[in-house]
Amino acid sequence: MTTRRKFLTTASIGSAAALAAPSVVKAQAPIKWRMQTYSGAPLGAHVIQPQIESFNKAANGEMEIELFYADQLVPTGEMFRALQNGTIDAVQSDDATMASPVDIADFGGYFPFSSRYSLDLPVLFHRYGLNEIWQEAYDEVEGVEWLGAGAWDPLHVYTVDKPIRTMNDMAGLRVFGVPTAGRFMAQYGLIPVTVPFEDVEVALQTGELDGIAWSGFTEMYEIGWADVCKYALSNNITGAWCGSYFANSDSWAKVPPHLKELFKLSMDSSHYYRQHWYWGGEAQLRANGGKMEQTTIPPEEWEQVVNDAEKFWDQLASRSDRAARVVKIFRDYKALMETVGVPYRY
Missing domain, CATH: 3.40.190.170 (Bacterial extracellular solute-binding protein, family 7)
Incomplete structure (x- = not known):
């Protein structure tokens, strides 16, 4: 039988030993x-x-x-x-x-x-x-x-030396851009061109590219492409x-x-x-900014582009039930924003 005194004695010895022994912490690699x-x-x-x-x-x-x-x-x-x-x-x-x-x-x-x-x-x-x-x-x-x-940022079209003031001015322009917007804008004559990101500026300088449909103004200045492009179309294709x-x-x-x-x-x-x-x-x-001249396509002409987007939405919605659900959400949201007006829509 372990007496109370003996238990306290052995417990004290064990505790002292535990305290005396250095703890070993194994570092884990990140x-x-x-x-x-x-x-x-x-x-x-x-x-x-x-x-x-x-x-x-x-x-x-x-x-x-x-x-x-x-x-x-x-x-x-x-x-x-x-x-x-x-x-x-x-x-x-x-x-x-x-x-x-x-x-x-x-x-x-x-x-x-x-x-x-x-x-x-x-x-x-x-x-x-x-x-x-x-x-x-x-x-x-x-x-x-x-x-x-x-x-991120909105989408505008920027050109090296060919200003865009009507939709007809887009015909034949070779632009670096993102895939979906590029396919949509191709119906107006823009030609989407893919080059490595780091080669874009040189391609603009050599004439391989006529412009860019890839970003907003902030990126154009931050990347340095605003130093090469002379014109910026103020009509944006989407807000973000x-x-x-x-x-x-x-x-x-x-x-x-x-x-x-x-x-x-x-x-x-x-x-x-x-x-x-x-x-x-x-x-x-x-x-x-001062580096690019801004041009604008007249509202009545740009309205046709906005209407054409509805057809493009329908094309993507027809691909699958899930795509159709996304398009419905966009349409429901757009309708709500237009109903409430300022400050959500002007």
Whole structure:
């Protein structure tokens, strides 16, 4: 029988031994990711670099993301496949540009006249059901996790030395741009041309490209393309680019819950930064940028383009039930905004 005195004595000895023995903490190697963005380095310095730097700091050595810019690891059009097979761990891009094999891919990037302002997109995703539709679509694809979407800048057309003042002026112009908007604008004679992101400026200078249909004013100035293009069409084809974050499924599964939450918080921080960076930049540069002459297609002529977009919407809606649900959401939202008027629509 163990007496109370003996128990206290042995317990004290055991406790002292435990206190005396040095604790051994085994350092765990940090999770390392390679992430590629659609953007080149000058633009990436705003649209993603601050986010990744903040995440790496907040992860406190548990995880480290190495960031790569457009085409540095794989060509932009092959990013989805590279993500799926684990060549890269994460991607920031729109669905169409990275060639996602989902039936809603064309709604990523610039879907013509789907938004008026950049704030429209997060509202559509969070309050009108696009989050659930995107999640549903990517749940059907093995190897890739869709993590969320956000808004970027509006879409304008810029030209080197051929101003656009009527729709006829677009005929034959070779432009670098995003896939969906490029297909839509092709009906007016624009010729979409694909070149590596880093080659765009040289292609504009050599005449391989006549212009760009890829961004708003903020990016034109930040990247340096405003130094090459003389003209900017003030009529915008849509109000905001729709971009998303993706991760390789196996890579995502290895990330502990608290770091997953941290990464999603960093995404929200990036979305917020882009909202004010683009919104303020577009206004400031259109008013005071000084590098490009702005031209405008008359409202009565541009109205036909807006009407043609409705037909383009119908074409995409006919592809699948899910695509039709997306188009219905766009139409319902547009109708509501026009009903309430100021400040949502003017």
